[in-house]
């Protein structure tokens with residue numbers, strides 16, 4: 062009955078196995094991470110000093126746009142879906158995902174979407190150049206022709222995400238082993254369940270907004286064209302109704318990862334499990350009613366401005382609860398600092414710093430000065446890089462031994478951590494200063510006033526990039542020649558995934574485990 | 578051992594980061610912090626910013642302090658045994674309620690400042706600010722004065738080839754926006770093509786300029802001074818090259834400046850009556866082209882394929898004159914080819930059209946006179 066994988070390429074093309082699909086998602090995301098990283102390095106190289114040296118402004122704008130799109134939709138989201146594929150069935154004691162064929166499909170359409178999107182770089186008029194937020198009418202009436210390809214690529218990515226999310230909900234709700242009640246599920250499962258609902262709620266909104274763009278561009282409508290009675294601000298409302306929950310889509314699973322790792326290495330159960338669940342749910346709810354804090358300067362009426370300011374400030378409360386719970390989990394534990402723990406601790410610290418700048422941005426009058434400056438760039442990189450990227454990295458180090466049955470090299474892992482940690486802070490911390498000092502974002506050239514900060518950032522970005530090349534080397538080295546891992550891997554680890562062999566057999570839990 | 582030294586390194590780094598935050602404030606060469614600005618509102622905004630910053634620093638010290646202590650004291654290598662507590666309703670309530678109180682405390686001053694920012698009534702002077710790709714137009718409403726403000730030629734010259742940059746590189750313009758001191762000035766902000774954002778940090782005014790909408794903002798500057806700003810919303814290729822300069826003048830000087838502007842407008846109308854030689858038109862046209870047109874159509878007239886058409890061999894520039902006049906004077910709606918009717922004087926328009934019809938191998942051998950422009954505009 063238990064059979065192994067198919068041979069050759071057909072194993073990957075036709076697989077319905079959650080582990081194979083999880084691996085493909087993770088490798089795909091890794092590839093996109095490097096591509097988006099190269100775009101970022103082009104940006105940082107141009108900004109190394111004032112003046113235009115390397116690229117022209119038109120191309121610079123294509124780089125900022127593609128960097129954002131590739132990192133958000135190509136690197137972070139697929140990585141979390143990959144982790145979900147690998148871990149959710151094992152964590153809830155299920156043999157596979159609930160909808161395995163759809164699982165295959167939702168992965169395999171992604172490479173096509175990104176091939177289409179990056180091919181725009183070679184088209185006449187160039188790639189999309191209107192920023193990852195693609196505000197109309199810059200992205201409609203004034204866009205290069207390649208915008209149509211961008212729209213279709215977004216549609217495909219959206220379809221992939223929605224299918225992935227439906228699959229995750231179906232798996233979690235229907236496939237749990239007997240005894241695995243909702244409030245016994247690991248927090249990673251909880252955060253993904255909530256994330257999946259967010260995805261199902263907002264990806265169609267994104268699809269809607271790009272479809273309206275498509276209509277404006279090709280079918281003579283004017284949803285966003287003031288000259289035809291449309292409203293450019295409508296675009297921003299619809300976009301951020303998707304965009305703000307999207308931010309939490311990229312961070313909630315990270316909360317789950319860290320909530321698995323910190324207890325393991327503190328050798329102490331997670332503090333406040335149920336409050337963590339409620340905090341996640343409240344954040345998800347609030348994420349639907351704060352979107353216009355991205356638009357404090359568009360000229361909303363005072364009342365609207367106030368409502369969105371208060372709602373946004375409220376998000377600090379459940380987020381604070383989470384941070385306090387993690388710190389209390391560490392408190393009076395018996396801690397060791399293996400690589401996954403280092404990344405998780407850095408996550409808590411740096412994500413909190415990003416949260417602080419978020420709280421500052423919530424203060425609408427102050428936001429008039431921060432908005433669209435490097436301060437915002439610093440803020441969202443502090444929540445996304447330590448938030449999403451560090452937690453994904455931590456997850457890879459944490460579960461890699463279970464995936465491939467081999468241990469990574471701890472010294473190399475630590476070197477990777479310290480390089481990435483230093484690189485990240487050197488790159489993004491100075492952006493707070495250049496932003497406060499008045500540097501607008503998305504500009505290819507700037508006044509010498511901000512030159513020092515930019516030079517430091519550019520150097521840091523190189524360091525951060527180098528750290529990720531080391532990461533790739535570490536992963537490959539582990540798979541090829543790591544020493545054998547035990548089944549339990551970590552001495553403080555709890556959960557069903559640690560009860561199966563390392564590497565996890567191709568099929569796990571074909572008979573459901575007992576959960577007490 | 579390696580682990581130990583790593584840990585002290587991490588502590589050091591974290592301390593450094595924390596130490597950098599309070600270091601903020603003394604400007605000097607390396608500006609770290611938000612400008613206090615020169616208006617009552619901007620100073621209030623600055624105070625809000627500092628308050629919330631210190632609130633964050635205080636919370637950070639407590640949270641990170643607890644964390645670092647724990648990382649030091651509760652380590653397996655120091656023989657720490659794990660406790661087993663994992664729940665406390667009291668703690669959860671405490672750390673839900675406490676932040677809530679702090680936030681409510683912040684909401685009061687934030688609301689009051691916001692109310693002031695929104696109070697645009699009873700202005701002494703109205704200025705209509707219109708964002709164009711990639712320049713600003715200013716109109717003093719009811720004063721018959723309006724003009725465009727572009728990146729200065731000096732900055733444009735310094736962009737490439739590693740040329741030395743002046744102190745106001747990319748922040749200086751050809752025509753400054755003057756406002757009177759001690760008066761409430763209201764800005765009505767809109768845009769012609771895409772969304773821009775008019776931002777002058779020292780006035781703490783940032784308003785999106787949105788086509789089809791008019792947003793309001795205001796300022797009152799008490800002392801004369803010169804303030805720089807930039808477009809803050811991505812608006813296409815030269816988004817980084819559309820600065821703002823506002824100078825506050827004492828009211829008498831401001832009135833005097835207004836009068837000069839009116840006189841200048843008369844002189845321009847007078848100049849439109851003259852007839853110029855081909856060479857005069859061509860050379861002046863080249864200068865106008867490089868200032869107003871080359872951002873899109875490029876200095877070599879080749880354009881950027883897929884974005885901006887070439888002038889070299891262009892059907893319009895080598896076809897009927899009326900077509901050419903129409904494109905330049907009226908613009909092409911729905912594209913970034915805007916109307917240049919207000920931006921160029923008749924002399925300049927005639928010169929640049931003459932230039933385009935003869936440069937880049939177009940060789941039409943034809944010159945256009947200022948009077949042709951005036952006639953075209955009147956016949957429109």
Ligand SMILES: [Cu+2]
Pocket residue numbers: 708709711772773774808809810811812816819
């Ligand atoms: Cu602009």
